[in-house]
Amino acid sequence: MPTASSSSADVSTSIVAETEQSDRHQRRARNSLWWDAFFRFKRNKVGVISFFVIMLYIAVGILAAVGVLYPNAQVPNQVEAYTSMSWAHPFGSDIFGRDILGRAVHGITTAISIGLLASTLSLVIGLVLGAVSGYFGGKVDGFVVWLYTTVDSIPYILLIPSLTFVLGRGLINVFIAVGLTSWVTTARLVRGEFLKHKNRDYVMAAHAIGAGNNRKIFGHILPNVAHLAFVQFGLGFVAAIKIEVILSYLGLGVDPSQPSWGLMIDDAKNEIARPYWGNLTAATLFMFGLILSFNLFNDALREALDPKMKNK
Amino acid sequence: MIPILIGVTLLTFMLFNIFGGDPAQRFAGKHATVEQVQTIRAELGLDRSLPEQYLFFVKQIATADYGRSWASKQLISTMIGDGLGATLSLTVPAFFSSIVFCIGLALFAVWGRGTILDKGTVVTCLALLSISSLVYILALQYLLAFRTGIFPISGWDPSWIGRWQYLYLPWIILFVLSLGPNILIYRTVIMDEVFQDYVRTARAKGMSEQKVFAKHVLKNAMIPIITVIVIEMPFLITGSVLIENFFGIPGLGGTLIKALNDSDFPTIKAFTVISALTYMVFNLLADVLYSVVDPRVKLG
DSSP states (O other), X not given: OHHHHHHHHHHHHHHTOSSHXXXXXXXXXXXXXXXXXXXXXXXXXXXXXXXXXXXXXXXXXXXXXXXXXXXXXXXXXXXXXTOOOOSSOTTOBOTTSOBHHHHHHHHHHHHHHHHHHHHHHHHHHHHHHHHHHHHHOHHHHHHHHHHHHHHHHSOHHHHHHHHHHHHOSSHHHHHHHHHHHSOHHHHHHHHHHHHHHTTSHHHHHHHHTTOOHHIIIIIIIHHHHHHHHHHHHHHHHHHHHHHHHHHHHTTOSSOTTSOXXXXXXXXXXXXXXXXXXXXXXXXXHHHHHHHHHHHHHHHHHHHHHOGGGGGO | OHHHHHHHHHHHHHIIIIITOOHHHHHHOTTOOHHHHHHHHHHTTTTSOHHHHHHHHHHHHHTTOOOBOTTTOOBHHHHHHHHHHHHHHHHHHHHHHHHHHHHHHHHXXXXXXXXXXXXXHHHHHHHHHTSOHHHHHHHHHIIIIIITOSSOSSOOOSSTTTTHHHHHHHHHHHHHHHHHHHHHXXXXXXXXXXXXXXXXXXXXXXXXXXXXXXXXXXXXXXXXXXXXXXXXXXXXXXXXHHHHHHHTOOSHHHHHHHHHHTTOHHHHHHHHHHHHHHHHHHXXXXXXXXXXXOTTOOOO
């Protein structure tokens, strides 16, 4: 595809320019699918902006976790219960006098760690099971297909609460429960790709020069299906955060001592009639910003990674 | 289908009877004495061996007799029968009205592909999807019931005539919740058709764009659309758990959350198996339907 790669090389020169490094970028851009995708992504303004918003969230989440931002967000202060908006408390304070903005900021840490851990867990399970079943076929394939159809038959609204109910509540159990139940789509997609790829010429060539199963799966086929994994990871991240909110509301999520948007919305249930909107507004705004950026980012990523989209 | 059913029962059984710790201890609570736990264990048949308990569970499913709830001592099959009516009267109208509305909007979005109309639709849907469903429930209940008093805040009337007034608001909420995902999925499905060769041929022979859409695109897109709808049918039973819990509607979802709070294992197990069965039946139906409407597909 000479036109596509030359145009992305143009983009690379105009943006990176000058230094010696840009030469290397150019050279790689000509022959790498990943650089091609990267340059296509870079041209999508919405995608780039949402990427920076996500990074901002992550930075704030880390700062909150290490105690730089709002170190006292969880400390009750009965004197200041239910104060309305002010410069000190932009969203007011809650029933225990805790600053709502601080709680929402700490909610980022909870949400991102659940999204990250749960979607990593489900990605690993999905990739391994999908790869193994698609590659080896036969009985292994039969077993994996049976396993994911079984898990998939139980609606998540039943399976996840049952699992957290059995494991007990708490941050770690939520991410285990979500991770253990959300790998099905990844496994199914990866299996399909492996079925397609395992008989292609490049895998045959690898076989001919003596590559073993491990090398063929991880060294050759996996890089060619990894774009699916990226998109699935993003989707899983969003789903995990939304599920955490609902679980926390149902009393099956994180511990009440932890800051969480779901717990804030649960608090808001009894407050909006007063009317007291601080908790609901803060949790919704924070969640909206993160999830919307992630949704837009996923969309841009899918477009950049999908070679079929090039000509549309 | 049978192996999957075995898988589901096994998974459910292991989840509650092995990984979940001692069910009798859980049910009796933290402060129960050893004797109390023993009595409960014998009463509920938990003193038998695990394979025996599993076979008993399978027998229950085969005979559709799930025994009695631990919490309310009611027959579980009665509880499910009672809840089903309430749940369906909530989900069915919202589900089908949303399908019609969303297919219409998706057609419009595809019609304006490449323009602000399509992009705007997609971004709006993504934005709708970025708010927790809890927020929709809370905000709409506050605005439409508490603040303006258009609808009752919550409540229930067991008679079929009396219950409608309590259902309008939950319907609206379910409808709004389904907009984001439904429009996006129908848009993708219809968009796939627009780029097919037969559509280009139809345009090439001079057919107007309206006719192309009505006669070719929509007609062919109906095949995947019907599949999507059939696969989503189990939603009619499990899709309204949060809303039922919130509005105090005595449907299956409300019963389920109550069962989760009460550690009512038999009820949760029965629900899991039944919803898995529903899911499997509708998936099978989708496959069959697909091969009926699309002669190119052969059932393997």
